[in-house]
Amino acid sequence: xxxxxxxxxxxxxxxxxxxxxxxxxxxxxxxxxxxxxxxxxxxxxxxxxxxxxxxxxxxxxxxxxxxxxxxxxxxxxxxxxxxxxxxxxxxxxxxxxxxxxxxxxxxxxxxxxxxxxxxxxxxxxxxxxxxxxxxxxxxxxxxxxxxxxxxxxxxxxxxxxxxxxxxxxxxxxxxxxxxxxxxxxxxxxxxxxxxxxxxxxxxxxxxxxxxxxxxxxxxxxxxxxxxxxxxxxxxxxxxxxxxxxxxxxxxxxxxxxxxxxxxxxxxxxxxxxxxxxxxxxxxxxxxxxxxxxxxxxxxxxxxxxxxxxxxxxxxxxxxxxxxxxxxxxxxxxxxxxxxxxxxxxxxxxxxxxxxxxxxxxxxxxxxxxxxxxxxxxxxxxxxxxxxxxxxxxxxxxxxxxxxxxxxxxxxxxxxxxxxxxxxxxxxxxx
Amino acid sequence: xxxxxxxxxxxxxxxxxxxxxxxxxxxxxxxxxxxxxxxxxxxxxxxxxxxxxxxxxxxxxxxxxxxxxxxxxxxxxxxxxxxxxxxxxxxxxxxxxxxxxxxxxxxxxxxxxxxxxxxxxxxxxxxxxxxxxxxxxxxxxxxxxxxxxxxxxxxxxxxxxxxxxxxxxxxxxxxxxxxxxxxxxxxxxxxxxxxxxxxxxxxxxxxxxxxxxxxxxxxxxxxxxxxxxxxxxxxxxxxxxxxxxxxxxxxxxxxxxxxxxxxxxxxxxxxxxxxxxxxxxxxxxxxxxxxxxxxxxxxxxxxxxxxxxxxxxxxxxxxxxxxxxxxxxxxxxxxxxxxxxxxxxxxxxxxxxxxxxxxxxxxxxxxxxxxxxxxxxxxxxxxxxxxxxxxxxxxxxxxxxxxxxxxxxxxxxxxxxxxxxxxxxxxxxx
Numbered sequence: 102x103x104x105x106x107x108x109x110x111x112x113x114x115x116x117x118x119x120x121x122x123x124x125x126x127x128x129x130x131x132x133x134x135x136x137x138x139x140x141x142x143x144x145x146x147x148x149x150x151x152x153x154x155x156x157x158x159x160x161x162x163x164x165x166x167x168x169x170x171x172x173x174x175x176x177x178x179x180x181x182x183x184x185x186x187x188x189x190x191x192x193x194x195x196x197x198x199x200x201x202x203x204x205x206x207x208x209x210x211x212x213x214x215x216x217x218x219x220x221x222x223x224x225x226x227x228x229x230x231x232x233x234x235x236x237x238x239x240x241x242x243x244x245x246x247x248x249x250x251x252x253x254x255x256x257x258x259x260x261x262x263x264x265x266x267x268x269x270x271x272x273x274x275x276x277x278x279x280x281x282x283x284x285x286x287x288x289x290x291x292x293x294x295x296x297x298x299x300x301x302x303x304x305x306x307x308x309x310x311x312x313x314x315x316x317x318x319x320x321x322x323x324x325x326x327x328x329x330x331x332x333x334x335x336x337x338x339x340x341x342x343x344x345x346x347x348x349x350x351x352x353x354x355x356x357x358x359x360x361x362x363x364x365x366x367x368x369x370x371x372x373x374x375x376x377x378x379x380x381x382x383x384x385x386x387x388x389x390x391x392x393x394x395x396x397x398x399x400x401x402x403x404x405x406x407x408x409x410x411x412x413x414x415x416x417x418x419x420x421x422x423x424x425x426x427x428x429x430x431x432x433x434x435x436x437x438x439x440x441x442x443x444x445x446x447x448x449x450x451x452x453x454x455x456x457x458x459x460x461x462x463x464x465x466x467x468x469x470x471x472x473x474x475x476x477x478x479x480x481x482x483x484x485x486x487x488x489x490x491x492x493x494x495x496x497x498x499x500x501x502x503x504x505x506x507x508x509x510x511x512x513x514x515x516x517x518x519x520x521x522x523x524x525x526x527x528x529x530x531x
Numbered sequence: 532x533x534x535x536x537x538x539x540x541x542x543x544x545x546x547x548x549x550x551x552x553x554x555x556x557x558x559x560x561x562x563x564x565x566x567x568x569x570x571x572x573x574x575x576x577x578x579x580x581x582x583x584x585x586x587x588x589x590x591x592x593x594x595x596x597x598x599x600x601x602x603x604x605x606x607x608x609x610x611x612x613x614x615x616x617x618x619x620x621x622x623x624x625x626x627x628x629x630x631x632x633x634x635x636x637x638x639x640x641x642x643x644x645x646x647x648x649x650x651x652x653x654x655x656x657x658x659x660x661x662x663x664x665x666x667x668x669x670x671x672x673x674x675x676x677x678x679x680x681x682x683x684x685x686x687x688x689x690x691x692x693x694x695x696x697x698x699x700x701x702x703x704x705x706x707x708x709x710x711x712x713x714x715x716x717x718x719x720x721x722x723x724x725x726x727x728x729x730x731x732x733x734x735x736x737x738x739x740x741x742x743x744x745x746x747x748x749x750x751x752x753x754x755x756x757x758x759x760x761x762x763x764x765x766x767x768x769x770x771x772x773x774x775x776x777x778x779x780x781x782x783x784x785x786x787x788x789x790x791x792x793x794x795x796x797x798x799x800x801x802x803x804x805x806x807x808x809x810x811x812x813x814x815x816x817x818x819x820x821x822x823x824x825x826x827x828x829x830x831x832x833x834x835x836x837x838x839x840x841x842x843x844x845x846x847x848x849x850x851x852x853x854x855x856x857x858x859x860x861x862x863x864x865x866x867x868x869x870x871x872x873x874x875x876x877x878x879x880x881x882x883x884x885x886x887x888x889x890x891x892x893x894x895x896x897x898x899x900x901x902x903x904x905x906x907x908x909x910x911x912x913x914x915x916x917x918x919x920x921x922x923x924x925x926x927x928x929x930x931x932x933x934x935x936x937x938x939x940x941x942x943x944x945x946x947x948x949x950x951x952x953x954x955x956x957x958x959x960x961x
Contacts, residue, residue: 122823127682127683130683130748134680240678243670244673247670251553318563376806395668397669397670401828402824407822411679411682411823415678415680422856431563431564
């Protein structure tokens with residue numbers, strides 16, 4: 102009989118406690134599936150007294166998480182501390198250097214240091230497994246790296262941040278403004294007290310950078326991700342989106358374009374009948390488009406103790422089964438440096454909302470600014486009249502170059518009758 | 532450098548040609564991803580002269596597919612012949628006995644003989660890989676067996692037959708009757724000239740039996756699947772479904788129930804806002820519900836050359852990477868004999884459509900028949916009047932036992948005023 106696979110877990114917050122729970126609940130099932138008993142031999146966490154619902158009396162405790170990486174009775178380190186630097190990074194580096202497998206849910210660490218860490222893991226011949234870092238419980242890393250491995254991927258896009266998707270869904274369903282819904286989400290525990298990582302798109306960008314690498318076989322390049330968050334989305338935009346047949350989602354999109362790959366995180370309008378439009382609340386979704394398989398969609402819970410623990414333990418099973426794959430699908434040394442396509446190279450449709458003074462000639466000026474950049478309008482909405490006051494004017498464009506629409510925006514901003522910064526939301530036809 | 536992995540392909544129809552195309556197009560990419568060159572060394576097909584778009588001049592040809600299983604220059608046999616008996620079965624058995632890996636898209640073979648074949652593959656220490664047998668290009672076998680392996684699965688359900696989903700979608704969108712749409716589907720190549728395997732639910736049941744085994748770790752038990760097809764679905768039912776807020780889909784459902792697992796394939800009404808309701812046309816979808824991850828949904832193309840070849844080649848990559856898993860997730864000898872829950876044990880809501888003579892007292896008789904079996908009505912629709920003539924009466928029930936509704940049906944059929952066999956469609960609330 103095989104000796105047990107010995108696990109050390111660093112970080113016993115919600116997800117860590119979830120991992121303990123899965124390993125305890127399904128000890129026999131997991132052994133049957135992997136052919137090896139999985140046992141927790143060591144943990145590290147701030148509070149030793151907190152009740153995590155699992156008996157930890159026989160487990161070694163470390164004050165210093167990094168010391169866990171040198172425990173001879175640990176085969177696999179599960180890193181659930183988080184953060185791209187500091188303890189989490191030291192722990193992972195030390196564990197890999199010591200020839201221990203690492204399973205992590207840390208997207209920030211991988212987005213910033215994934216390339217060096219992957220190379221280190223390969224040199225040591227150990228796993229660096231990261232299913233839990235992207236889209237929580239959805240097995241999308243495995244799906245891309247193995248399930249769709251027969252394809253060249255043309256595009257991968259998705260809803261990668263449950264907090265933003267929850268806020269946008271609530272805004273749509275209740276008609277309330279962003280700040281109001283955010284405050285409620287914080288109260289309910291769906292948003293952090295400092296929500297900026299989520300609502301400014303940084304978390305989604307971390308995940309997108311990892312997905313891009315796995316999908317296209319290129320090094321992780323977080324700096325290349327164009328990032329816009331959802332703070333500026335107003336109830337008005339959501340209302341107009343409905344009227345125009347769209348929903349607003351914070352999307353991560355990585356797409357082959359002009360021989361390179363563009364990576365973008367921003368709010369986008371998607372047609373109401375596209376599969377991703379129906380993914381609401383805290384759910385995540387990833388759509389991969391392969392040259393043979395065409396579009397495959399994965400939907401599920403992107404966060405939470407159970408779903409994230411499910412992904413962590415799936416990675417542990419892969420380690421137990423001896424399945425150690427190159428982190429990003431191909432050996433680090435063979436990751437192709439693909440040129441980064443600038444978001445300026447995007448071609449697509451746009452939604453524009455202007456607040457203008459309601460007086461004669463304003464619409465003509467707006468139309469002229471667009472015409473001068475060869476931007477052709479598809480729809481134009483102006484309702485009600487309020488002479489001399491501010492009214493919203495909304496328009497959508499036919500496919501146009503991002504550079505053109507940006508130049509048109511600059512002209513529009515300079516018009517005296519345009520009162521606020523115009524709002525631009527990209528339209529994605531999936 | 533590793534020696535190449537040598538492939539023999541039996542059956543060069545649409546999917547076989549697709550596999551050749553993928554292996555040729557992505558030869559370098561696949562080698563980079565798997566660490567091993569994949570080369571086709573032998574094929575078997577009826578017509579040697581047909582142009583398959585790929586140069587086969589250097590490849591060994593076999594008239595007799597089974598002989599391919601003894602070719603010493605073949606490491607992996609790809610079986611794309613189809614059928615649960617005869618050549619396909621002989622080929623797979625011989626290949627496994629000869630210690631060759633087998634990759635197959637043959638759901639009928641696996642549904643009928645999966646248990647013996649899995650045991651044989653394990654004895655010989657080779658792979659029997661079957662991703663392409665279920666839901667075409669969607670990596671759902673891998674998703675369940677590995678991606679969600681940390682979970683006990685509570686339920687798996689899905690749209691497993693693209694032909695039926697196409698027909699039902701067309702019926703809904705055009706209002707036409709089943710026979711009319713089927714004839715068109717046959718003309719377009721979406722349905723076979725003998726369509727019974729698809730439209731009578733047998734193909735979906737083959738796939739469900741395999742999914743059930745992978746999801747619940749029990750032997751394949753095709754005989755336990757309760758099967759109803761879509762022949763009796765009328766335009767009228769589809770119209771009523773719309774009105775009641777449902778869509779009609781042919782579903783495969785495997786669910787833990789009373790300590791056993793029930794397996795059913797039948798048309799069902801699903802709420803219009805459930806994710807699976809939006810899966811239209813030839814698309815397939817599978818939803819797995821795990822105890823930690825909760826619901827994960829996979830959507831994509833369930834058939835066709837590209838998607839199916841994508842799944843076949845993904846399996847070849849797993850073989851090249853040395854990833855040989857137990858066929859149904861746990862070693863054959865440890866598959867748990869789970870008792871088969873009878874469909875009679877189902878509890879849920881139902882849709883009933885009766886054609887009755889429009890005359891006083893009929894509705895009272897119908898209501899009495901239901902009351903006598905403790906079936907409680909949720910909605911009741913009767914529109915228009917046609918004294919003395921046949922009119923449809925439609926009702927939906929609250930949750931009730933299948934046994935009760937079946938007894939009520941028997942009573943209803945015996946009423947003189949009920950003119951045709953009543954139509955019963957199960958309602959599934961996902």
